[in-house]
Amino acid sequence: MQPKTASENLTSLGRYPERGHYDFETIAEILDAGLVCHVGVAAGEQPIVMPTIYGRIGSNLYLHGSPVARWLKGAASGANVCVTVSIIDALVLARSAYQHSLNYRSVVILGAAENVHDEPEKVDALRAIVEHVCRGRWEDVRPPTSGELKSTLVLRMPIVEASAKIRTGPPSDFDFDMQHSAWAGLIPLQTLRGAPIADPQLDAGISIPEYCLQERTLQ
Amino acid sequence: MQPKTASENLTSLGRYPERGHYDFETIAEILDAGLVCHVGVAAGEQPIVMPTIYGRIGSNLYLHGSPVARWLKGAASGANVCVTVSIIDALVLARSAYQHSLNYRSVVILGAAENVHDEPEKVDALRAIVEHVCRGRWEDVRPPTSGELKSTLVLRMPIVEASAKIRTGPPSDFDFDMQHSAWAGLIPLQTLRGAPIADPQLDAGISIPEYCLQERTLQ
Numbered sequence: 207m208q209p210k211t212a213s214e215n216l217t218s219l220g221r222y223p224e225r226g227h228y229d230f231e232t233i234a235e236i237l238d239a240g241l242v243c244h245v246g247v248a249a250g251e252q253p254i255v256m257p258t259i260y261g262r263i264g265s266n267l268y269l270h271g272s273p274v275a276r277w278l279k280g281a282a283s284g285a286n287v288c289v290t291v292s293i294i295d296a297l298v299l300a301r302s303a304y305q306h307s308l309n310y311r312s313v314v315i316l317g318a319a320e321n322v323h324d325e326p327e328k329v330d331a332l333r334a335i336v337e338h339v340c341r342g343r344w345e346d347v348r349p350p351t352s353g354e355l356k357s358t359l360v361l362r363m364p365i366v367e368a369s370a371k372i373r374t375g376p377p378s379d380f381d382f383d384m385q386h387s388a389w390a391g392l393i394p395l396q397t398l399r400g401a402p403i404a405d406p407q408l409d410a411g412i413s414i415p416e417y418c419l420q421e422r423t424l425q
Numbered sequence: 426m427q428p429k430t431a432s433e434n435l436t437s438l439g440r441y442p443e444r445g446h447y448d449f450e451t452i453a454e455i456l457d458a459g460l461v462c463h464v465g466v467a468a469g470e471q472p473i474v475m476p477t478i479y480g481r482i483g484s485n486l487y488l489h490g491s492p493v494a495r496w497l498k499g500a501a502s503g504a505n506v507c508v509t510v511s512i513i514d515a516l517v518l519a520r521s522a523y524q525h526s527l528n529y530r531s532v533v534i535l536g537a538a539e540n541v542h543d544e545p546e547k548v549d550a551l552r553a554i555v556e557h558v559c560r561g562r563w564e565d566v567r568p569p570t571s572g573e574l575k576s577t578l579v580l581r582m583p584i585v586e587a588s589a590k591i592r593t594g595p596p597s598d599f600d601f602d603m604q605h606s607a608w609a610g611l612i613p614l615q616t617l618r619g620a621p622i623a624d625p626q627l628d629a630g631i632s633i634p635e636y637c638l639q640e641r642t643l644q
Contacts, residue, residue, distance in 0.1 A: 241614075242527075244463035244509060246472035251504070253465035253472045257511035257531055285470065290463060292476035296622075297559055299637070302567040303551060304577070306558075308461075312476055332522060339525070340516055346607040348521040358523070376624045388565040389631050390624040395460075400613035403515075405595045412608050418518070 227370040230265070236311045236370055237262050240291035241339065241397070245269065247280035247287050254280070260289070261334030267315060267363040268322075268331035278359050282321045289315040289363055297393040300377035301386040307373060309392065315368040319361040325352070328360045342417030446589040449484070455530045455589050456481050459510035460558065460616070464488065466499035466506050473499070479508070480553030486534060486582040487541075487550035497578050501540045508534040508582055516612040519596035520605040526592060528611065534587040538580040544571070547579045561636030 227233070242257045256277040261268045267289060271278040281287045296309035322328055333344045350358070377390050402418045446452070461476045475496040480487045486508060490497040500506045515528035541547055551574075552563045569577070596609050621637045 242511060242513060244474050244476075244511070246465040246474035246507070248467055248470070248472050251467070252535055253467050253505065253507045254535075255463050255465035255474050255507045255509040255533070257463075257509065257529070259527065286472065288465070288472045288474045290474040290476065292461060292463070294461060299559065299562065300566070302573075303555055303563070303569050304573045306555060306566070308478065310476070314474070316471055316473075336522055336525060340518065340612070343518065343525075344522070347519070347525070348602055348605045348607070350522050354521075354523045376626070383567055384626065386567045387631065388567070389621075389634050389637065390627055392622040393559070393637055394619035394622065395616055396619060397614055397616045400615060402608075403611040403613065405609040407595070407603065408609055412606065415608050418608065418612055
């Protein structure tokens with residue numbers, strides 16, 4: 207699937223167009239690798255940006271939260287929102303301050319989110335969100351009751367007007383800086399899981415499941 | 426410094442008010458611990474959220490970028506923006522799907538950013554940004570020329586209308602779920618630096634500086 211009008215709209219990249227990607231596979235890979243997104247909504251003339259987790263099913267991104275959360279009510283109102291996912295892969299240390307950068311993968315999705323009312327779709331969305339954060343978890347948990355579903359707002363964001371931006375590789379110094387004496391290169395960053403910490407109230411007979419022991423996060 | 430009118434404005438917390446913090450020290454600590462922020466600007470009726478690095482000097486947060494970057498031009502226009510910094514500390518695995526959560530520290534700053542024209546303040550801001558990302562780096566780099574300063578937009582965001590939100594601790598399960606057989610607890614997350622990767626064009630005589638070898642990121 208190709209985003210509808212990416213080359214003419216707000217998701218087109220004004221700077222570094224060579225870093226832009228509009229193919230769905232690249233976009234989906236970054237979404238699946240990220241952990242949280244940052245959602246932008248307008249509160250009158252004041253934009254609000256909130257971090258939240260998400261899940262992807264095919265070409266839809268799902269968000270969820272409390273129906274009394276103001277930013278989520280704003281996103282559910284049918285107004286345009288922006289969902290941004292960013293993964294920082296490395297610090298890029300150049301010879302000049304000016305050429306310092308980051309290696310990163312990011313996705314920006316624009317458009318209106320849709321309020322999901324259908325109960326089975328809500329459950330699918332919540333499963334996708336839990337599985338996105340911790341693959342394997344859903345099978346173990348006490349699933350949502352009908353009352354819990356009613357008091358959870360689930361939003362569907364179509365991944366249509368979307369773009370990815372990626373920077374990789376070493377610093378891009380100017381030729382006239384190449385003799386500068388500073389070390390130059392990358393400092394890779396990685397988000398890792400530590401050893402699980404059991405709930406103090408956990409029954410001593412319950413052991414840590416395998417899916418909690420994967421060292422690397424989804425990123 | 427106390428945020429001006431936090432209890433009456435958009436930065437006040439509607440949900441989980443016990444997670445809210447409005448004291449400057451808490452806010453500054455989270456800003457200093459984060460790596461990137463997500464900046465929300467309005468492009469007409471479409472909010473746009475972009476990740477970018479930042480630096481803090483006292484009660485000002487500084488952002489920078491190219492004067493042709495559309496989101497930054499939007500932020501420089503005097504319109505209200507939102508700067509959000511989020512650090513995810515742990516996955517919170519509860520017994521019910523409903524009570525799953527994250528442990529996190531986040532800061533939201535609202536208001537208008539100011540375009541910095543003064544050259545010494547611009548240099549100070551860029552130093553703060555580079556040092557925020559990699560402490561110790563500024564002394565080694567070729568500093569910005571006057572021309573580079575002119576082609577860099579620097580914005581000052583006063584940390585005034587701001588709030589922090591923090592979740593810590595184990596899952597908060599309902600009493601009636603405590604006998605459920607699922608493992609419950611925290612999976613801590615940490616962003617770590619890997620071994621530095623030298624620029625392929627680096628002079629072989631230049632060794633890796635000490636400040637590149639700190640294992641843990643600022644987070």
